[in-house]
Amino acid sequence: MSGRRGAARGAEPTDPDSPEEVSESERELFGGQLVYDTSWAQHESDRYQLNLRAMLRALPRLVGGAVGLAWRADRAATTRVAVAELLRGVCQALGLLGVNWLLTRLLAGGEITDRLRDALPVAVLLGLVAGLGAVCGALSTLAAGPLEPKVERVARERYLERAYQVEMAAMEDDDFHRLLESAQYGASSARRMIPHSVAVVGSLLSLVAAGAVLTALHPVLLPMLVAIVLPRAWATLSVSRRRYRSFHRWVQHSRGAAMLSRLMTDTDAAPEIRVHGIGPYILRHFRGMSVSQEAEQARLARLAARTELLAAVCTGLFTLATYLLLAGLLWSGVMALAAAGTAVLAIRTGTGNLDGLVRQLNYLHEESLYVGDLDRLLAESEDRRIPRGGRRLPDPVRCVEFDRVSFAYPGGDGEPVLREVSLRLPTDRGAVVALVGENGSGKSTLAKLLCGLYLPDGGTIRWDGVEVTELDRQEIFDYCAIVHQDHYRWPMTARVNTTISRTDRPVDERRLAGAAAHAGIERLVAELPKGWATLLSRTFRGGHQLSGGQWQRIGIARAHYRDAPLLVVDEPTAALDAKAEARVFDQIRALADRGQTIVLITHRMASVRHADQVHVLHQGRLVESGSPEELLADEDGHYRALHDLQAAQFRPVPAPRPADGGPTAGDEAAAPVDSGRQESGGGGELTGAGAG
Numbered sequence: 281m282s283g284r285r286g287a288a289r290g291a292e293p294t295d296p297d298s299p300e301e302v303s304e305s306e307r308e309l310f311g312g313q314l315v316y317d318t319s320w321a322q323h324e325s326d327r328y329q330l331n332l333r334a335m336l337r338a339l340p341r342l343v344g345g346a347v348g349l350a351w352r353a354d355r356a357a358t359t360r361v362a363v364a365e366l367l368r369g370v371c372q373a374l375g376l377l378g379v380n381w382l383l384t385r386l387l388a389g390g391e392i393t394d395r396l397r398d399a400l401p402v403a404v405l406l407g408l409v410a411g412l413g414a415v416c417g418a419l420s421t422l423a424a425g426p427l428e429p430k431v432e433r434v435a436r437e438r439y440l441e442r443a444y445q446v447e448m449a450a451m452e453d454d455d456f457h458r459l460l461e462s463a464q465y466g467a468s469s470a471r472r473m474i475p476h477s478v479a480v481v482g483s484l485l486s487l488v489a490a491g492a493v494l495t496a497l498h499p500v501l502l503p504m505l506v507a508i509v510l511p512r513a514w515a516t517l518s519v520s521r522r523r524y525r526s527f528h529r530w531v532q533h534s535r536g537a538a539m540l541s542r543l544m545t546d547t548d549a550a551p552e553i554r555v556h557g558i559g560p561y562i563l564r565h566f567r568g569m570s571v572s573q574e575a576e577q578a579r580l581a582r583l584a585a586r587t588e589l590l591a592a593v594c595t596g597l598f599t600l601a602t603y604l605l606l607a608g609l610l611w612s613g614v615m616a617l618a619a620a621g622t623a624v625l626a627i628r629t630g631t632g633n634l635d636g637l638v639r640q641l642n643y644l645h646e647e648s649l650y651v652g653d654l655d656r657l658l659a660e661s662e663d664r665r666i667p668r669g670g671r672r673l674p675d676p677v678r679c680v681e682f683d684r685v686s687f688a689y690p691g692g693d694g695e696p697v698l699r700e701v702s703l704r705l706p707t708d709r710g711a712v713v714a715l716v717g718e719n720g721s722g723k724s725t726l727a728k729l730l731c732g733l734y735l736p737d738g739g740t741i742r743w744d745g746v747e748v749t750e751l752d753r754q755e756i757f758d759y760c761a762i763v764h765q766d767h768y769r770w771p772m773t774a775r776v777n778t779t780i781s782r783t784d785r786p787v788d789e790r791r792l793a794g795a796a797a798h799a800g801i802e803r804l805v806a807e808l809p810k811g812w813a814t815l816l817s818r819t820f821r822g823g824h825q826l827s828g829g830q831w832q833r834i835g836i837a838r839a840h841y842r843d844a845p846l847l848v849v850d851e852p853t854a855a856l857d858a859k860a861e862a863r864v865f866d867q868i869r870a871l872a873d874r875g876q877t878i879v880l881i882t883h884r885m886a887s888v889r890h891a892d893q894v895h896v897l898h899q900g901r902l903v904e905s906g907s908p909e910e911l912l913a914d915e916d917g918h919y920r921a922l923h924d925l926q927a928a929q930f931r932p933v934p935a936p937r938p939a940d941g942g943p944t945a946g947d948e949a950a951a952p953v954d955s956g957r958q959e960s961g962g963g964g965e966l967t968g969a970g971a972g
């Protein structure tokens with residue numbers, strides 16, 4: 281239940297030994313048992329089937345996989361590790377054989393001085409071999425040390441590359457996303473596979489040496505060696521299997537507890553925690569959930585102690601039987617004393633190696649499951665990659681046409697979000713094209729399809745007559761810039777936050793200054809503690825926190841810095857004050873007048889008045905298109921209805937009539953509902969337009 285992979289791992293409770301009850305805190309806070317869907321984790325069943333035979337069968341594949349990864353990361357280091365380990369194994373075998381030879385000499389008949397003289401060169405040779413083995417071990421460690429992080433980096437780079445190269449549709453697909461989550465552990469597992477593989481190979485070589493020596497001494501000794509180790513191997517696997525099941529059974533519970541502890545230190549939650557006195561409540565439940573986990577740990581410890589005790593008894597009995605057998609062989613004269621001494625040494629070495637081998641194999645197997653997830657992701661993402669290459673974008677692009685475009689989000693309920701939408705977006709002359717409609721009507725989705733983030737499920741999108749699927753998607757991305765209400769707040773400097781929209785070339789200071797002027801952030805930047813170099817994140821020391829509106833201006837500057845022919849502005853002013861809002865819309869108009877195409881998504885009907893063309897979406901369908909004046913003229917239209925609704929908010933609020941029926945204050949002066957709108961100048965005009 282360690283947090284090693286806690287974030288994404290989980291499973292249905294499957295351990296028959298494990299108690300099923302849901303903790304009180306889990307029920308109260310999360311509405312029941314926290315369970316993670318593991319349909320994606322195909323290795324779960326593998327893991328539960330884990331047994332010694334299956335593991336040994338998988339050995340070549342596991343070690344081969346690790347060697348393959350290491351080879352890709354650094355061939356020279358991999359070769360060095362392999363050679364050093366091989367030599368170390370040979371040294372161990374020679375060492376055992378040498379001991380046998382030495383003992384035979386020492387225990388042979390004749391003068392002790394003669395025997396010692398005979399044995400001396402062998403002893404020296406043995407020392408040299410042992411020294412060489414130690415040097416090989418050190419060389420292997422030396423080469424494996426830097427190799428491990430390289431393997432992790434190479435694996436993680438492949439993972440990250442795939443993460444940003446796949447279609448948005450893949451990112452939204454639940455199954456793919458879970459695979460993405462699970463595969464993130466593959467890189468660190470790949471790193472850990474290296475020392476485990478080295479240890480497995482080392483143990484195997486030593487084991488072969490010990491086995492060969494034992495078989496040479498007496499054939500019955502080899503099965504005895506295996507019998508000594510088997511109970512311990514069984515115990516290791518049982519304990520590990522139980523731990524693994526418990527980990528999956530409890531992982532969501534652990535995540536829940538970890539989330540509670542994070543909440544207590546969360547800056548956003550801090551005011552409510554204090555004012556509403558939530559601290560003791562969360563702490564109580566954190567304790568409740570932790571206590572349940574402690575009980576589970578105690579249960580596992582009890583079971584492990586029982587299993588290990590049983591295994592120790594069996595091992596003890598088999599060891600006793602082996603030594604009795606050796607004594608019998610000695611007593612009957614079948615085996616010489618020297619050979620018996622070597623056998624004892626070989627048995628001790630062999631049991632140690634076999635024990636280590638089982639443990640390392642167990643680790644290796646577990647890590648390989650996570651590396652398997654990474655392999656599966658790499659294979660799967662190949663089919664879901666944004667295609668590279670394709671036809672070049674026409675130059676200039678005269679228009680983008682949507683022809684009966686339908687679209688449903690892959691992770692959604694299957695209901696189309698856009699239904700047979702047909703519209704034409706001129707891009708050869710500057711224009712402001714507004715998309716309006718109620719919440720959820722599909723405006724942002726349409727804009728995302730326009731930018732090539734998604735492909736339509738039905739119908740076609742054509743850029744100057746060429747279907748989007750035939751075009752080089754990277755060129756479409758290059759053609760677009762987006763200002764979004766919730767644009768990403770990179771935890772980096774103000775400079776990076778503005779220039780990150782054009783990372784394909786070095787920062788252009790003049791362009792940066794222009795973007796700052798456009799978004800009106802020059803003063804803001806000048807007042808930041810380190811100007812453009814100020815870190816905009818409180819996560820790190822010296823970081824600075826901006827307000828929502830200030831962030832929004834940074835987003836506007838970012839889009840301006842990108843300087844793309846097509847600019848999508850999705851609710852750009854939601855967090856801006858009235859003055860800044862009016863400025864943004866003026867600038868949008870100015871950009872269009874200079875030749876840029878602006879797709880404006882907004883609920884502020886006052887700002888739509890300056891658009892050249894308006895498309896009204898309703899429940900995923902395009903219901904009206906035309907100039908603002910044309911649409912306003914249709915008294916039964918959606919646009920007119922939306923417009924009138926907002927206009928009504930700016931009508932004077934009648935003051936309560938005095939009891940004597942005299943004149944009200946409202947008769948003289950209307951009280952505006954939203955003084956901000958009045959300041960922006962939009963309110964009064966909107967009312968007028970609505971009335972007209």
Ligand SMILES: Nc1ncnc2c1ncn2[C@@H]1O[C@H](COP(=O)(O)OP(=O)(O)OP(=O)(O)O)[C@@H](O)[C@H]1O
Pocket residue numbers: 452689691692697717718719720721722723724725726
């Ligand atoms: N990533 C997504 N996955 C699944 N469904 C989505 C996703 N994004 C949006 N939707 C759904 O698609 C529909 C249209 O959403 P969209 O964001 O395009 O609407 P909108 O007109 O821009 O709304 P708003 O004015 O509230 O921003 C909504 O029902 C929404 O729940």
